Every structure is written in C-alpha cells, then in structure tokens.
Amino acid sequence: MHAFRTHKCDELNKDHVGQSVKLSGWIHRIYDLGGVLFIILRDTYGITQCVAEEGSPLFSNLEKFRVESVVTIEGTVTARDEATINPKMKTGEIEIKIEKAELQSGADVIPFQVYENDGAGEDIRLRYRYLDLRREGMQKKIRLRNDVIATMRQKMWGQGFQEFQTPILTASSPEGARDYLVPSRLHPGKFYALPQAPQQFKQLLMMSGFDRYFQIAPCFRDEDGRADRLAEFYQLDVEMSFVTQDEVFGTIQPVIEGIFEQFSDFTGEKRDVIWCDSIPYKEAMLKYGSDKPDLRNPLEIVDVTDVFARDDVEFKAFKGVIAKGGVVRAIRAPNVADQPRSFFDKLNAWAQGEGAPGLGYVLFADGEGKGPIAKFIPAAAQEAIKEVSGCQDGDAIFFICNQEGPAAKFAGAARDAICDALPEGHEAQREQGVYKFCWIVDFPMYEFDEAQQKIDFSHNPFSMPQGGMDDLDNKEPTDIYAWQYDCVCNGFELASGAIRNHKPEIMEKAFGIAGYGKDVLEQEFGGMLNAMRYGAPPHGGLAFGVDRIIMLLADEPNLREVYAFVMNGQYEDQMMQAPSEVGVEQLKDLHLKVSLPKKITDAA
16 A cells, blocks of 8 residues: 555545545644544545544544644545435545545644634734645635646647747846845955846847747846835746837737636636727826726716816816816716715715815705715706716716826825715726726827936836837827837726837937936947847737636736735735844855944944
C-alpha cells in the first residue's frame, strides 16, 4: 500500500464500499456524538468522513487529536445509512471505518477557525496566512489565479507570441510612481531599481527584431496601499511590431474576452461578457466623470453651463464659479418623483460628507420644477435643461458646479452615488450579472501641471503623438492627442497601453515640450534612444493587471484576497516580519547609514 494514501479525499463513493483505503490530510472537524467519534478529513481536493466507535481501541487516542492536525487514516469504506447520506458532500454516500490512525503532525490550538469564517480580522489572517489559505474559499481563489495565468499563456502562445523574462534589477526611471531602490555593494553610492514595468525592455525587444512579446511580469511601485493596489503586482505585459491601435485591440481583445467567458461562472452565477464601443477620453470625462467608467451604471452626465450662464438665471452660487471659468454638470435620475424626501436628503448628506456644500437638484413633477434651487431657475431655463438632459416629468436632475477637473471627478462620484441610492428594481439600477468592457482612447499627450506650473506628460511619455512631428511643431501642447488607450471593465482600469514613439527626433521633441532637455533624455533613456537610431519598427502594446482580472472574476473587492502571500495595507508582512531592521555589518557592507526621521528617533 502507498505510504500516505491510496485515494484523495474527494474520490471515494459507493463503488469503493468494502475496500481498504488509506487517506492523509488535515482534521477539518472532530466531534463525538453519543460515543461515536467522527473525524472529517480534508485535503486540497475535498473531504471524507471517518468514524470510530467507542469500543474501538483507537477511540481514546483519536479523541485527543486537535483540528488542523495532519493524520494518516487507514480503514474500510462503508456505505452510510440512507438517513445519514449528505448530498452536499461529494463523498457523502460513504464513510471510512477507522482501523489505524497515525498522527503525522500535531496542531496547537488554532487562532481562528478554518472550517468556517469566524470573523477573524485581516491582521490575524495575514499573520497566520498559511492557516487562512487552508480555507475552501481562499483555496478556490488561489487556484483561480493559477488557472487564469495558465489560460493567458496558452492564448498568447496561440496568437504567435513568445514569452520573455526581463530584468528585475534595473535602472531607476521617472514613470510616475516611486521606485523601490536596491543598493549596490560593488558600486558604492549607486542603486538599482525594481521595475515599475518592463516598459523599456519590451520596446528594446521590438527593436531587436522579436515581433511579438509577452510576459507575466512582476512590477513594483512604492505607492500608498489601498484595496485595489499593491506594492508588488503582476501584469500580462504585451508588445508587438508593425501594428496600429486597432490591430492591438483586435489581437488582445479575444484573449481577454475568452478568459472572462471561460471563468465568468466562478462565483456560481454565469455572467455575460459585453465589449462596448470605444470612448474618447474627453467624452468619458464629460459623460461619466471618469476615464474608467462603470458602464453598468446607465446614468450619464451632461454639461448645462450655458443654461446657468443665461441672464434670466439668478443662481449666484453657480454664476460666480462660471465667471471664473467653472462649469455646471447635471445628472438625470429617471422616475424618482415617487421617492420619499429622505432619498434626496441622503444624497445631499453624501455630498456634504465628500466635502461639497450639498447636491442641488430640481424634480420635474406635474409640469413644473420643484426643489431647493428650482426657484432660481425660470421656466424657460428649466425647459432648456430638460432638452439638454432628456428629462421628462417624474425625473430629477442633480447639479455639480466647480472648475472643470474637480467638477468631472465629483460628478463621476455623484453618478455612482445616485445609481446606488435607487431602490431595488428601479429601471436605472446598476446592471448585474455582466462584465462591460470598453477601450478609452484619444488621451491628451500633455497636461498643465498646476503644482509645477508647467506642461508635462499626461499619461505615457513613450507614446506616439497622433499627428507626429507636425502636431508637435504646430499645435498647442494641450491640444495634442496621443495614441494611448486604456481598457476598463465595470469601473476598473484593467490595462493601459500605447502605440510607441519609435523615432528619436520625435522623442527628443516630445520630451523637450515637457521641459526635458537632451541631456536628461540621454541620461534617463539613453539605451532606448540609441537603439532607435539603429532602426526601430513601429510598435505598440499594453499591460493588463493580472490581479485585477482575478479580483473581478472572483467578485472580490480586495486585491489581498486573490494572492497567496501578501502584505497588509501598510505594506507590512506580518507573517515574515518585513520590513525589518538590518545589522550594522550588513549596512557597512552596502556603504549605507540609516538616518531616521526625528519623530522615530524620539520614540526610540
């Protein structure tokens, strides 16, 4: 007989009755019912019930075992009585009569239950992550991660892509976030950086003549933690030569669509996968207040600045902002005339909680506008608002007034808050059971940085401007569009990419507009710039966040729930006690001295 098992814990059924078997696993549960001891044995495949009666010579020893101990059990498969069959268990028709039990590894008293969710907080779950990972739900999500990545690889290979690995120790580069730095022992005072993305390397592969590259790439960004962002993450990194933007979409879209269709029933409910039309960036910011809109929300934002700028409108709170270059955005909520006053009061309180004075509205009912600001808007102006927004009798329209950037951001948040406040069954509720994808396109190449009071790149500095050198020479920087694109799904940015700038003269000009001289360009990106001078193909690509894909498939709002081992929101690994202090000798070897902030040294 095998040393540890003849079967896995999900395999036995009535066909095995009478057979002698051996199982190994963890004690999932153990309980005594009137002199009959039940051990529910679990391995990664399933569970099996094992039984010892009071007269068994093993009984006194078995009842000393603790849950989560690892044991090997030998015994005979017996059929359960009809009344005790458990249809919820794959092995629910049988049980094992225990004839021998060997304790492989005893368990201490566990800090939280594994067989059920007992409400243990995230800190303790991460500290004992190896216990947390034994739970059925966590095991399912980690297996989902494996299956999704395996499918990604198969689909990319099927499209003719080759997988490459790019360096982890590389040079620091200004890509928007802080780098994680690694000191060099052999080169005192110099540092490597962990890659924020393999951006330059994948472009260099295209310049080296490899036509189609992909990688499940580890990336590192020293940013503040939040539920949908981690310091260390993985992305499906893709680059290809001799392609246009539409050809990039046509190549990668079937891969992502196929993954979501294959795993869309992970939570038990089959969800539809719908790819909507591409949306220009400016249209997305106006209609949805976000460059990653949740298209399941049917509400849209419209601009009504011109209406409030009219002479017959006396609402001074808005007029003052308009006079300083501000805008007024409006969101129509259909068929809410029958909602109680508390519906509107709660939305007003929500807005105040977000730092706004409130959320003004007009309710159109019985042929006239009602509400706190309706008296400031004459009938003719109300009709103009109805025409712009599509409002009908029974609808309400909510208003946001601010400078364009803050107005768009707040209107986007209000759009979601209004949708979420609608009662169950309302026609404008967020659509369920669907993944709605779209491409956001036509990003501006540059933006004006208010803090620095200068023009800077708005997205990816390596992108090709849509008009090439001609646009760089003849247009205002903020009027130049780039061949940049994002893929969004259900309110999350899943991917970002671009058709790359492959001409050194255009790259020098583009960086020059953003205030970077040739010397800076040579210092920061000299390797790629030199490669361009020896013949670079037109190329483009993108990177999909693997973790966010899995998060959506698992219907899990926290990225930390789809990783096996992960740090907490403060980027502390409580299980491995990282980050940690290092010894003086190790610092000396790296030519480093630690200079702590004053508040830390004072506390010490």
